[in-house]
Amino acid sequence: MLNANIPPASExxxxxxxxxxxxxxxxTAAVLLVTAVLPAEYGIDPTGVGRVLGLTQMGEIKVQLEEEAEADRLGNPAAGTPAGEQRSSLDAVGSFLAGLVVAPAAAQTLSATPPAQATQSDTMKVTLKPGEGVEVKATMAKDAALTxxxxxxxxxxxxxxxxxxxDDPNATHSYKKGRGVAGDDGVLKAAFTGKHGWFWRNRGSEPVxxxxxTSGAYSDLKRVK
Incomplete structure (x- = not known):
């Protein structure tokens, strides 16, 4: 050790x-946090990159599973706390970091509004494997309604x-929730212009x-996950 060469100060x-x-x-760490960690772990995607890469969907499923597991642990048959309320602080962190290192989303995306919608009717069937979750959504203008x-x-x-x-694909508004339900019906009136629909999860041991x-003023009814 005494013979070790000590580099000069200039090096x-x-x-x-x-x-x-x-x-x-x-x-670099902040960019990775906003574009990868937050979407994949919490479903928070302030930049939109996570949804393109499929990470946001992964995070949303994780959050849904955590809510269901917590509700099961508490033995509460009613719906759990809406995801938007549980994640408000995380949303704030994500938005703050995004403002520091990421440019705002494109203006044309924020201002996009679907054209006037004609009334239509559809019937769709989806099969869920044990543990699988499926989401079906339609595009609806604000105040449009469907039965x-x-x-x-x-x-x-x-x-x-x-x-x-x-104008904010990361925000979620819940109209209705339920656990262990064999069916539901009603009128869905869009609180805003965007995607509206249903998420189902099979918690049983057999396919469902x-x-x-559906019938009403909407378009593009399709399975999204």
């Missing part, structure tokens, strides 16, 4: 170089009727088929 990094390296590392009815064959499901506004019938 050591300067304070400015160390500060620059630290700043680059911090910025719906869905039933299950093979067992009950957990469900969440909700919507996501066009959900049959959905």
């Amino acid at each position: 050591l990094p300067s304070s400015a170089q160390l500060l620059r390296s630290t700043a680059i590392a911090a910025a 719906y009815r869905w039933t299950t064959e093979g067992g009950p499901v957990n469900h969440d009727t909700h919507g996501e506004p066009t 088929t959900v049959t959905l019938t």
Whole structure:
């Protein structure tokens, strides 16, 4: 050890170089947090990159599973706390970090409004494997309404009727929730312009088929996950 060569001071990094390296590392970590960690773990996607990469859907499923597990642990047959309320603090953190390192979303996306919708009717069937979750949504303008009815064959499901506004796809508004339900019907009136529909999860040990019938002012009714 006594014979070790000590580098001269001229070869050591300067304070400015160390500060620059630290700043680059911090910025890189913040970008990864906003674009990968928050979408994949919490379903929070302030940049939209997570949804393109499929990470946001993964996070949303994780949050849904955690809510269901907590409700099961508490033995509460009613719906759990809406995801938007549980994640409000995380949303605030994500939005703050996004404002520091990411540019705002494109203006044309925020201002996009679907054209006037004609009345239509549809019937759709989806089959859920044990433990599987399925989501079906339609595009609706603000204050548009549709009547719906869905039933299950093979067992009950957990469900969440909700919507996501066009100008903020990361925000979720829940209209109705239920656990261990074999069917539901009613009128869904859009609280805002965006995607509106249903999420079902089969918590049983056998496949379950959900049959959905809709009629009203909407378009693009389709399975999204």
